Amino acid sequence: MSTSILAEVNNEMAMVEVGARVVCRNEHGTVRFKGQVLQTKGLWLGVEWDNPERGLHDGSHEGKQYFKCTHPTGGSFVRLNKVNFGINFLLALEEQYSSNVQLDNDSLPVWKGHKKPVILVGMEKVLQKQSQFEKLLRVSFPEHYVSSADPEGEIRATCPNIKELCLTKQLLSTWDDVAKITIELSHLHHLNLSENRLRVPDNPSVLANAFSNLRLLILNKCAISWPQILQCASMWPVLEELNIHCNGISTLSRPEGVLLTLKRLMLEDNNLTSNDDLLHLSHLPCLEVLNLDNNRLTDIMFPDVVAGQKTSMFKQLKQLIISNNLISNWKSVDELEKLPCLTELKITFNPVIEKEQDSGTAQQMVVARVGGLQTLNFMPVSKKERSQAEWVYVRRFGVEWQKAGGREEKGPSEEFLQLHPRYQQLIEKFGAPEESELQPSTHIMKVDLLPLNILCPDHPKRKPIKKTFPSAMSLHKVKSFLAHLLKIKGCELNLSYMTQEGSREYHMPNDVNPLHFYAIAPGDSLLVRW
Numbered sequence: 001m002s003t004s005i006l007a008e009v010n011n012e013m014a015m016v017e018v019g020a021r022v023v024c025r026n027e028h029g030t031v032r033f034k035g036q037v038l039q040t041k042g043l044w045l046g047v048e049w050d051n052p053e054r055g056l057h058d059g060s061h062e063g064k065q066y067f068k069c070t071h072p073t074g075g076s077f078v079r080l081n082k083v084n085f086g087i088n089f090l091l092a093l094e095e096q097y098s099s100n101v102q103l104d105n106d107s108l109p110v111w112k113g114h115k116k117p118v119i120l121v122g123m124e125k126v127l128q129k130q131s132q133f134e135k136l137l138r139v140s141f142p143e144h145y146v147s148s149a150d151p152e153g154e155i156r157a158t159c160p161n162i163k164e165l166c167l168t169k170q171l172l173s174t175w176d177d178v179a180k181i182t183i184e185l186s187h188l189h190h191l192n193l194s195e196n197r198l199r200v201p202d203n204p205s206v207l208a209n210a211f212s213n214l215r216l217l218i219l220n221k222c223a224i225s226w227p228q229i230l231q232c233a234s235m236w237p238v239l240e241e242l243n244i245h246c247n248g249i250s251t252l253s254r255p256e257g258v259l260l261t262l263k264r265l266m267l268e269d270n271n272l273t274s275n276d277d278l279l280h281l282s283h284l285p286c287l288e289v290l291n292l293d294n295n296r297l298t299d300i301m302f303p304d305v306v307a308g309q310k311t312s313m314f315k316q317l318k319q320l321i322i323s324n325n326l327i328s329n330w331k332s333v334d335e336l337e338k339l340p341c342l343t344e345l346k347i348t349f350n351p352v353i354e355k356e357q358d359s360g361t362a363q364q365m366v367v368a369r370v371g372g373l374q375t376l377n378f379m380p381v382s383k384k385e386r387s388q389a390e391w392v393y394v395r396r397f398g399v400e401w402q403k404a405g406g407r408e409e410k411g412p413s414e415e416f417l418q419l420h421p422r423y424q425q426l427i428e429k430f431g432a433p434e435e436s437e438l439q440p441s442t443h444i445m446k447v448d449l450l451p452l453n454i455l456c457p458d459h460p461k462r463k464p465i466k467k468t469f470p471s472a473m474s475l476h477k478v479k480s481f482l483a484h485l486l487k488i489k490g491c492e493l494n495l496s497y498m499t500q501e502g503s504r505e506y507h508m509p510n511d512v513n514p515l516h517f518y519a520i521a522p523g524d525s526l527l528v529r530w
Contacts, residue, residue, distance in 0.1 A: 032067035086147025086171035140166035147171035149180035179210035233258035282313035307421030368393035
């Protein structure tokens with residue numbers, strides 16, 4: 001290598017900062033070392049890759065440790081000319097929104113990337129809009145590798161009206177770099193920084209002006225810890241939604257004086273296990289939506305109050321997503337009744353749900369145990385469905401209630417009420433079940449065949465018919481069978497049923513559910529209307 005080339009390489013290497021972000025063959029990494037490596041020629045960069053499978057070692061060579069990696073195979077040594085250090089913001093903007101398209105002499109847009117120019121008919125308005133950067137409201141840079149801002153004032157002069165900015169998987173290395181861009185965008189309220197690795201600034205609060213209007217921040221797959229989030233939070237004075245899924249977060253601590261305006265917190269795909277972590281989040285005063293999907297929570301408890309009372313925690317929480325966790329007991333579901341504002345819940349794929357015979361029965365159990373739910377698993381809960389679920393619940397555990405002293409003056413035992421804290425409230429709503437309505441908790445689901453009386457109350461001349469149905473038969477199939485049996489064509493059937501003593505009529509609103517979903521028992525009457 002000539003002296004001049006060697007000097008140029010040395011100068012370029014001197015400009016590289018440890019901590020800089022690089023990309024090589026579509027793999028992102030962080031420079032952890034620069035310099036010579038023993039028993040090799042020339043200068044090297046030591047890179048820790050975001051994807052540890054890309055690396056070869058832990059930052060050591062021939063027994064000497066040059067840099068440290070989080071993962072034992074996360075590091076590599078690479079030459080300077082093999083990596084991309086990225087470009088500035090405005091160059092990426094130019095490449096993304098106006099590259100390769102130019103106007104010809106007749107003011108028609110022409111694609112210049114072919115041997116023969118191709119006129120793009122109908123693209124005039126698109127080109128005009130994209131070339132006028134000051135009108136851009138939403139900006140994204142896929143695979144442009146933004147690593148730095150531009151000289152002060154240039155971004156503001158070029159594209160001042162950006163409201164939503166996506167900087168996913170760029171080469172920004174510090175929050176200071178991000179702030180130099182966002183301070184120029186006074187209208188910015190949505191910012192996506194997913195799949196970046198950003199060093200926490202020494203004094204985050206001094207950067208608050210750069211995020212003064214930010215309402216939504218997305219930090220998915222950033223390898224950021226909860227303490228780092230709290231440390232940075234003073235930068236986001238009016239933040240309303242924070243997305244931090246897939247960051248490997250395993251513990252939480254109480255936010256002190258930060259995130260006071262946060263309404264939506266998305267923590268899915270992390271490693272949270274403890275109820276204590278959940279309770280720390282209850283100190284977020286404005287929190288309305290909490291997403292804990294795909295964590296490892298095993299139980300939920302609000303110990304400040306007993307069953308039947310509302311907790312002082314999560315005073316504003318309306319929507320809770322706890323699907324794909326390890327909740328295995330109904331006690332945790334009962335605890336949700338303590339939340340004062342909870343109306344929406346998603347709880348699928350937990351052991352407590354999966355062990356029920358079918359999703360319909362599990363849904364009834366949740367609706368009956370949490371009285372304020374209006375939406376369950378993203379499906380609305382109608383008044384009829386709630387009434388049905390609660391009555392099925394009363395019948396299902398009626399024998400246990402009676403054995404626990406439910407008909408006695410003092411009421412059921414404390415042990416029963418611990419297992420079913422809403423049961424007495426439902427008794428007050430529906431009245432105590434009759435003896436004929438009581439069913440053991442295994443109830444109708446284990447009955448393979450249901451002998452039922454078919455009645456047509458609006459057509460008294462039709463005689464009752466006795467038929468036997470599989471308990472797992474869906475209402476849709478039951479209706480098809482009855483339409484054929486009763487020779488009814490072109491009419492939509494409405495089904496309900498009455499217990500054997502005929503004291504109550506219960507609607508059956510959802511055709512997807514099987515018969516046993518409604519706790520209909522052998523000998524009950526199926527009422528058919530059209």
